[in-house]
Amino acid sequence: MKETRILIVDDSLVILELVKNILEEEAYTVWKAPSGQEALKIIAQKGLPHLAIVDINMPGMDGFTFCRKVHHFSDLPIILLSAEDAENTVVEGLKQHAEDYMVKPKTGPLRAEELKARVFSVLNRVGDFSYTLEPLVIVDDGLQIDFAARRAIVRDQTVKLTPTETKMLHILMHHAGRTLPFSFLLRRLWPLEEAFEDRLHTHVYRLRKKIEADPRNPHYVLSEWGKGYKFPTPAD
Numbered sequence: 715m716k717e718t719r720i721l722i723v724d725d726s727l728v729i730l731e732l733v734k735n736i737l738e739e740e741a742y743t744v745w746k747a748p749s750g751q752e753a754l755k756i757i758a759q760k761g762l763p764h765l766a767i768v769d770i771n772m773p774g775m776d777g778f779t780f781c782r783k784v785h786h787f788s789d790l791p792i793i794l795l796s797a798e799d800a801e802n803t804v805v806e807g808l809k810q811h812a813e814d815y816m817v818k819p820k821t822g823p824l825r826a827e828e829l830k831a832r833v834f835s836v837l838n839r840v841g842d843f844s845y846t847l848e849p850l851v852i853v854d855d856g857l858q859i860d861f862a863a864r865r866a867i868v869r870d871q872t873v874k875l876t877p878t879e880t881k882m883l884h885i886l887m888h889h890a891g892r893t894l895p896f897s898f899l900l901r902r903l904w905p906l907e908e909a910f911e912d913r914l915h916t917h918v919y920r921l922r923k924k925i926e927a928d929p930r931n932p933h934y935v936l937s938e939w940g941k942g943y944k945f946p947t948p949a950d
Contacts, residue, residue, distance in 0.1 A: 716842065719743045719760075720833070723753040723780060724769040724795070729824070733767060733795070736826045737833065750775030754783060758862040761849045762788055762884075765837060768812075770796040770803070781811035787864050787880040789888065789902055791840045793832055810906060813840065844890035845948050851887070854949060857925055857934060859883055868925050878903060879921045886935065886945035895942040918943060 720742045722733050730746045737744050745763060747753035749772055757763070766784070770777035777794060784790050792812040798804075799817045807815045813836045818824060845851050850867070851859045858867040864880045866873045875883070885902050886894065900909045903917075922929040936944050 717743050718765075718837065718842075719745065719763040719847065721745045721747060721753060721756065721763040721766040723747045723750060723766060723772070723777065725749060725772040726769070729769070729795075729818075732824055733829070736824070736829055740830055740833075742833075749773070750777070750780035750783070753780060754862075757784065759849065761847045761851070762790055762843075762861055764791070764843060764847065765833065766790055766792045767795050767833075768792055770794060770798050770807070778807070778811055785811070785881070786877045788861050788884045789881055790884075791836050793836055795829070841889065843888050844945075845887050853887075853934070856927070859887070866925055869927070873924045875921075875924065876917075878917050879924070882917060882921060883945075886943060890945045891947035893938045893942045893944040899943065 720737055722730055722744060724730050724733070725748055727748065730748065734744045734746055745756055745760065747756055751774060753766070768777045768780060777796065781792055793814045793816060794807045794812045795816050795818060796803075796807075797818045797820070804815050804817075814832050816829060816832055845853065849860060849862070851861065853859065856869050859880075860866070861880055861884055864875045864877060866875055881903060882899070885899065896911050896914060899914055900911070903909070903914070918935055919929070922932050922935055925934055926932045934945060936946070938944065
């Protein structure tokens, strides 16, 4: 059975432990971070999780800032778990940062079954990451990806990737074996901007030049003419 890893980011040690216990009942592997800064360190050390559950109001780096930083190099699914229930905050969270938003009760205990259901729903909707998530994700002998450091190891040579190239790889590898329509990629890469296919094709061209042995005959970032791009499934 494949391990599913969830990162909890909250400055409340009580909430961290409570959510950890709730999720471990469902056999998830849980990492705890008391701040956004610590969460980014954990990702750099351990690799990306499959899902993050993030508080908004935290000292130093608030939850929205953490979301922006992690989405700079990945398409990590996020559930915001916060006492903030103002409509404009919830709307901003859902439109700009997260797959779901759950409000912490002002009185009484955290609703454990609701949290479990929301986690299950998001993970089921976004699907499992096709490759094994480690600090250095191994595609094959010729390509490994370090998402947090925005770099690739291409035939034993380190290659720096731009944030857009890194996030694109994360999306394609997440859905390996599926042709992702241009419209889907544009929405995930630039959710708050009006972006067109030419922009996407330009980034794919530049990415291929960095990671493909022969960019004209790509092995990793594959095209389906007029439809979209896909990444190969992991080797058996």
